[in-house]
């Protein structure tokens with residue numbers, strides 16, 4: 001049984017939110033009682049990160065990701081609970097990693113490396129590698145206040161990954177670098193994984209979580225909403241975002257008409273989850289009207305793993321209407337040929353009024369199917385191709 | 393104890409921070425480090441003018457006398473003003489990386505020490521020209537005084553650094569206090585005068601001179617002066633004796649400064665604890 005590299009036990013962090021923070025004695029004296037509300041940025045957060053694993057931390061803005069990372073790094077002290085870590089921690093929090101704007105890149109590298117626990121000689125040895133990785137040879141002797149934000153991050157990341165940390169904490173920094181550097185960073189992250197280092201990774205780019213993380217944690221309003229397999233956590237995250245976007249939840253509605261059952265099956269009529277490109281998919285919805293409803297619209301939508309809307313349609317667009325919807329009905333959308341090469345697709349089905357003023361019932365991304373190609377070349381879309389050859 | 397070990401392993405950060413401070417201070421200034429040396433020279437010019445020309449009150453080897461006290465004082469006051477802003481000015485470090493926060497006020501003391509070293513060059517130059525005997529026994533007081541000064545300065549430095557994060561007035565209040573403090577410390581006027589004036593008077597049964605010594609900086613500065621200037625008194629025409637330094641025995645002074653050192657260490661321990669307690673909130677209050 002290996003000990004976890006990071007153990008967060010019942011951590012809570014309370015911030016004092018002053019209407020306007022009194023930074024002077026005078027203000028504090030004048031406003032005899034300071035109006036401060038307590039605000040828990042984190043509450044009862046417990047998680048373990050096994051040594052050598054990569055954890056993705058996702059959640060909406062303000063959910064406490066950065067706060068949690070800072071607590072793990074020791075920058076903030078938790079109000080309650082405790083954090084235990086083993087080994088050197090290199091934290092790369094949004095922008096800068098603690099650079100002093102007046103110093104040159106070179107001086108900052110030395111300062112930063114010493115904060116991360118390296119001696120001068122050790123830094124001397126690594127210096128060229130660091131600068132090389134950051135690709136900042138030309139700028140290393142100019143003050144970092146003249147750096148662009150991308151250069152800042154490059155240098156910060158380069159230092160953090162070269163100091164031989166046991167634990168690497170990364171907060172949304174990769175988003176700033178250009179594509180070449182992002183790839184380089186991800187390669188480095190992969191190398192770290194192979195070397196058995198522990199990584200905690202905060203990002204809003206969920207596909208990165210799916211690409212690199214073994215496990216994921218979803219934070220929402222300071223509590224752990226879900227943790228485990230990245231695919232599932234990412235899906236929960238998407239649902240959460242969806243709920244935020246729209247006024248209704250993932251299984252909500254006024255229920256004049258109810259969705260009773262949904263099935264996804266192939267052309268052969270057998271229910272299944274895995275398809276190949278070009279195959280047909282049938283989405284079958286059983287509906288029950290609790291009261292007669294005139295002119296409802298039945299629709300479905302597909303979202304991909306990045307939560308991008310891919311396709312959707314409804315009965316009206318397909319030229320079919322229900323002047324009055326009564327009793328039970330079974331409807332089928334047949335997708336005649338899947339144009340996808342690979343990936344997981346989430347299915348949303350719903351019934352609503354024509355003008356969308358009322359949503360009778362919706363199942364938000366509750367269903368999904370996978371598309372998988374064999375060994376052939378992947379790409380963006382599936383185009384059925386016929387190949388012919390003849391002698392001339 | 394664990395914190396002490398952690399601190400010891402962070403020497404490299406300390407060195408780098410001091411280097412950084414010094415660099416930032418002198419960057420894009422033509423004279424650079426010369427500015428540090430100019431400060432005591434300027435003081436010297438002003439007070440020489442005041443004492444010998446306006447007040448017609450000569451003190452033998454006045455430059456050595458003034459500088460020996462002034463340098464100790466400069467180390468103290470520079471450290472404290474730097475320390476009061478140390479955490480706030482390094483917000484970009486404090487909010488982004490973890491390191492023992494005590495390093496920040498300590499690096500202020502380190503930076504002031506660099507200044508001290510430069511200014512000491514000026515002092516040594518004057519000492520050599522005045523024919524100072526570098527083998528005197530009084531010189532032994534120097535390391536003790538230095539130790540007491542550093543302990544006292546570090547203690548107060550931690551305290552003002554921690555407080556200034558929450559109450560930014562600390563730095564203004566500090567600068568005012570330093571101004572007043574300067575004048576209740578025998579730097580420009582000789583402690584010998586104070587001794588002659590105050591040792592015979594009492595207030596509530598306490599000798600006023602003892603009250604004067606309640607200021608630890610007075611003892612420390614007297615230690616520096618005794619070690620580096622050395623001349624307690626000298627006769628002038630008319631058989632009168634001029635007391636420049638308080639005529640206390642070397643042993644007694646050493647004991648006094650030893651007391652300040654021990655007290656400062658105790659203070660340092662307490663200030664450290666306060667600082668550590670406050671430092672948990674630094675990252676969120678900046």
Ligand SMILES: Nc1ncnc2c1ncn2[C@@H]1O[C@H](COP(=O)(O)OP(=O)(O)OP(=O)(O)O)[C@@H](O)[C@H]1O
Pocket residue numbers: 015016017041059060061062063064065066067068675676677
């Ligand atoms: N120093 C502070 N003082 C008061 N409140 C704070 C402080 N730092 C963060 N907060 C609050 O704590 C909450 C969580 O912030 P945090 O930065 O951890 O969110 P996040 O999940 O990283 O968000 P984002 O996705 O935008 O980076 C926010 O509501 C924020 O306003």
Ligand SMILES: [Mg+2]
Pocket residue numbers: 065066067171
């Ligand atoms: Mg954040």
